[in-house]
Amino acid sequence: MAILQRTLLFTARAAARSQFRPSSPRPLIAVQTLRLASTMAPKLRDPSLFKQNVCYVNGEWVTAASGKTFEVHDPATGELIGTCPEFTPEDTEKAITAAAAAFESFRHKTGRERSKLLRKWYDLVVENAEDIATLITWENGKPTADARGEAAYAANFLEWFSEEAPRIYGDTIPSSVPGNRVVTIKEPVGVCGLITPWNFPAAMITRKIGPALAVGCTVVCKAPGETPFTPLALAELAHRAGIPPGVVNVVTALANTPEVGEILTTHPTVRKVSFTGSTPVGKLLMRQCSGTLKKLSLELGGNAPFIVFDDADVDLAVAGAVASKFRSSGQTCVCANRIYVQRGVYDEFAAKFAAKVREFKVGSPFEAGVTHGPLIHDRAVAKAESHVRDAQSKGATVLLGGRRRADLGPNFFEPTVLTGMTADMAMASEETFGPVAGLFPFDTEDEVVRLANATPVGLAGYFFSRDVARVHRVAEHLEVGMVGVNTGIISDPAAPFGGVKESGFGREGSLYGVAEYQVTKMITYGGMGKPLQS
Structure with a gap:
């Protein structure tokens, strides 16, 4: 690996610690006290939503090729929740390959067909909202009421974008050349790499995947190492909704997070990357994307x-x-x-x-x-x-x-x-x-x-x-x-979310969020000016 690449990778590892590394070991006495004081693990109404040791790739639940896993701990008690696969770049490339194969057919589904799939996924998230909230509380630490709010918020993105899917419009443009007609059509950008944060483990998944699927893209989503079980549960519901194999892929990693991020940002098949996280990591990912000139959305830090x-x-x-x-x-x-x-x-x-x-x-x-x-x-x-x-x-x-x-x-x-x-x-x-x-x-x-x-x-x-x-x-x-x-709450699926300066660029949510996953193709038709035949 070149010196520059090694330097960037080192920077990625250092920067990623603020979002992706587990807590440092705690004193033995404190851990023992916590274990004695802890309660039983929360119960899910549907235990099959709790996916351990597997990721969702090409419509199947798979392990890491190495068999390695990482631990996820309850932030409230420090106790072990479960383990997830430590995916490598090679594991992730299989997901990219699956997404590329699925794109060839999924892109040609009608907007109405994609709408129905997203709507079914929305319905299932609503039906299982209590379990989604339980997982959020367990691995993120949000109180139950707050977690329920996020579960509803996450579902609302799927509903919103299901309604946008049939309404992908182009334009007809008056041409300055006599006899020509200019039209534009909107096409899906292709395979998308999505990297999501731990603070909204459900809503940040659906806010990115919703518009991607609405326009016909396929995705490989890197779930946060601190809160992977919520994204995996959402993947299970996507599977039940009938979303075709390879369209939605969810992978996990903790120690390998920089390497997985690098394969998503440098792989030529991935044509769009969307990242939510810290500004230093966003800058690194932007540099990595430059080699293949990917379309990029960055929602970074604020003050x-x-x-x-x-x-x-x-x-x-x-x-x-x-x-x-x-x-x-x-x-x-x-x-x-x-x-x-x-x-x-x-x-x-x-x-x-x-x-x-x-x-x-x-x-x-x-x-x-x-x-x-x-x-x-x-x-x-x-x-x-x-x-x-x-x-x-x-x-x-x-x-x-x-x-x-x-x-x-x-x-x-x-x-x-x-x-x-x-x-x-x-x-x-x-x-x-x-x-x-x-x-x-x-x-x-x-x-x-x-x-x-x-x-x-x-x-x-x-x-x-x-x-x-x-x-x-x-x-x-x-x-x-x-x-x-005169309000302290600005988040809404209908509103464009994003920043300026070093808070990034691109927008999520709203019709502007749909455009982030599209490219505009211009078509000029000549020979249109001949008189009508009698």
């Missing part, structure tokens, strides 16, 4: 500003901030990361915001009434804690939270509210990806827009104001791909 102006409805802003910041314990790419509050309402907002957060209940995600479970692994806890300690050392005040909760399990951290934040603190420039909310004061609109845009990323931004002129002005000046005005 979302959340702005509350003096003229805002403070109660509405508090509700929006709670929803945006603490959804999935702050582990979403569109979470509010920097909360800017104008000085006229700063104290009122801080008091009301802290009061709402104080109502949260942290604990086992399967326990009734729990609002927030564990973070995904110990590195996530360490980062949240380091951001709190950094802010404290530079003058911030902890209104509540700020501590690990080792009494609950290995990966628990209290929902935290900090006041007196300043631009020199780590949270001002780094994405926390945890349940830590820092409140930054500001004075003027110009100042806060400048602060909001002072970052190399630009995924989402939020602001609250009742001034109509300001609403239009600030929305247009924020350097982000998505803006929430």
Whole structure:
């Protein structure tokens, strides 16, 4: 392997650790305590949805050729959930070959035929939503209510794109050449390599596969190493829905993640790659894709500003901030990361915001009434804690939270509210990806827009104001791909999701998400100008 390739691979391994590596070993005493305190594994209504030691390739459940597997652990207890195949590039190439063979026939199905397949898959996900939610909670740590929301959200992408499949339109374009007619048709790009994250193990699968299948593409999906069982359950439901062999392939890997990512980005048969994850890994994948000039969609990291102006409805802003910041314990790419509050309402907002957060209940995600479970692994806890300690050392005040909760399990951290934040603190420039909310004061609109845009990323931004002129002005000046005005929730299958700057490019969801999996073919017809024969 060339020196450059070795360097890129080393970089991939290092960068991927933040998303794909298991937690470091825990002290023996702590593990023993957890095992004694743990409850029985959750029960599925349909146990056959729990797929261990197999991946889904060409309509069949297969193992890695080497027989190697990796372990998946419950983030709440540290206990073993199960094992999955450690696929190699050679294993993955078989999936690519299957997808290529299936593409030759699947691309020619009518939009209505593809629509019916997606609709059947949607129906099955809805029927099995409780089991999907259980798997999400078990391997991701989301409380049951949150996991149920994701299961519904994942199903909705299949429904949305099932409705888009029959409506793939081209254009008729007036030609400047007499007697010519110009038309365009939309064609599927081909085999797609999809790499999905652990924080939405169901919804990120369907948000990518849905539009790919709607237009006639076939896919090889690399499931996240931390949360592979949810994607594998979705693959089982796709199989039951009658989606033809080779159209949907789901592979798993943990230690081999960089190598599997490399085969998806360099294989000439793969014509499109879609990745959701960190900016460093996205940059590496983009370099790898350049050798074969693949179509590429990247949904990368964010550092979302959340702005509350003096003229805002403070109660509405508090509700929006709670929803945006603490959804999935702050582990979403569109979470509010920097909360800017104008000085006229700063104290009122801080008091009301802290009061709402104080109502949260942290604990086992399967326990009734729990609002927030564990973070995904110990590195996530360490980062949240380091951001709190950094802010404290530079003058911030902890209104509540700020501590690990080792009494609950290995990966628990209290929902935290900090006041007196300043631009020199780590949270001002780094994405926390945890349940830590820092409140930054500001004075003027110009100042806060400048602060909001002072970052190399630009995924989402939020602001609250009742001034109509300001609403239009600030929305247009924020350097982000998505803006929430007087709301903290912006995700919707009907809405285009994606960022600008180093948050990536391309859009998911909506009709724009469909276009990401298409190419436009132009056809010019000559000799069309002859007069009609009598």
